[in-house]
Amino acid sequence: MLQPPDITCFLFFFLSLTDTGTVEVKVSDSAVKVVKEQDVFIPCTISGYGSTELDLQLLSVHWSRGSDPVYIYDRGSPNPIRTGSELLNTHLIRGNAGLYIPQAQIRDEGEYTCAVTLNTETSMGQCRVEVSVKPSARLVPSDVIIEEGTERGVTCHANNYYPEMIKFQWIKHLNDAQHVVLRQGVSTNEPLENGDGTFNVTSQLMLKPSMEDDGEKYSCIISHRSLENDLVLDFTLSVKVAKLKIILLGAVSGSVAAVMIVMCICCCRNIV
Numbered sequence: 010m011l012q013p014p015d016i017t018c019f020l021f022f023f024l025s026l027t028d029t030g031t032v033e034v035k036v037s038d039s040a041v042k043v044v045k046e047q048d049v050f051i052p053c054t055i056s057g058y059g060s061t062e063l064d065l066q067l068l069s070v071h072w073s074r075g076s077d078p079v080y081i082y083d084r085g086s087p088n089p090i091r092t093g094s095e096l097l098n099t100h101l102i103r104g105n106a107g108l109y110i111p112q113a114q115i116r117d118e119g120e121y122t123c124a125v126t127l128n129t130e131t132s133m134g135q136c137r138v139e140v141s142v143k144p145s146a147r148l149v150p151s152d153v154i155i156e157e158g159t160e161r162g163v164t165c166h167a168n169n170y171y172p173e174m175i176k177f178q179w180i181k182h183l184n185d186a187q188h189v190v191l192r193q194g195v196s197t198n199e200p201l202e203n204g205d206g207t208f209n210v211t212s213q214l215m216l217k218p219s220m221e222d223d224g225e226k227y228s229c230i231i232s233h234r235s236l237e238n239d240l241v242l243d244f245t246l247s248v249k250v251a252k253l254k255i256i257l258l259g260a261v262s263g264s265v266a267a268v269m270i271v272m273c274i275c276c277c278r279n280i281v
């Protein structure tokens with residue numbers, strides 16, 4: 010015969026089997042990535058409610074970013090705090106509490122919490138949203154012409170990008186398939202912040218070429234979170250003969266000519 014405690018235990022076990030189950034939410038395991046001005050959907054799936062459709066009158070969904078509320082759905086009434094954010098009723102009924110945010114901005118980035126309350130049970134999940142802005146890049150000067158023996162800098166600009174972390178690499182092409190990564194003469198500045206939260210940064214390569222370097226090909230390579238493929242800015246170095254050399258050569262050839270003329274005159278005289 011069963012003892013009273015066993016009966017309680019048995020009953021409890023029976024109840025939990027027949028219960029609709031524990032409400033659970035599932036969010037994205039990895040960060041949700043978006044490029045600024047694009048729409049973003051942050052997944053949050055409700056399970057364990059034990060019926061085909063959720064009773065929206067028993068459901069609350071609180072979306073927040075850090076401690077800031079973003080969207081509050083409370084038993085049938087929606088309240089988008091972030092302008093334009095949306096939870097769709099048709100989705101909610103099927104347990105999809107994913108949040109739609111149109112035209113993501115840098116300030117939308119952060120740790121999001123999807124907290125779901127069904128009846129009295131609450132479950133929550135967290136996921137990170139990363140907003141990126143692609144840098145606009147250019148080389149200054151666009152035509153790299155350097156007089157042999159003089160040192161000049163080439164600057165690679167990356168403007169209006171987000172987040173701050175960025176990588177520059179300068180390479181010199183040896184041929185179509187091979188290159189070397191340049192370390193000497195390379196310096197990268199501290200990024201400057203713009204009013205809109207984006208950054209500007211420059212990296213410089215100093216060159217002091219000789220005539221043999223004329224026609225060499227180089228690239229500035231920018232790696233950033235916003236870019237699927239690195240940005241590659243190519244340039245070909247033109248080396249000019251030094252002005253001083255032209256003057257010297259001119260002087261030398263001038264004197265050679267003078268000597269020859271003098272010699273010629275002498276010779277002619279001797280012949281005569």
Ligand SMILES: *[C@@H]1O[C@H](CO)[C@@H](O)[C@H](O)[C@H]1NC(C)=O
Pocket residue numbers: 168169201202203208209
């Ligand atoms: C960053 O670059 C943009 C585009 O070139 C320019 O308009 C802006 O003034 C720069 N910002 C700073 C802080 O230098």
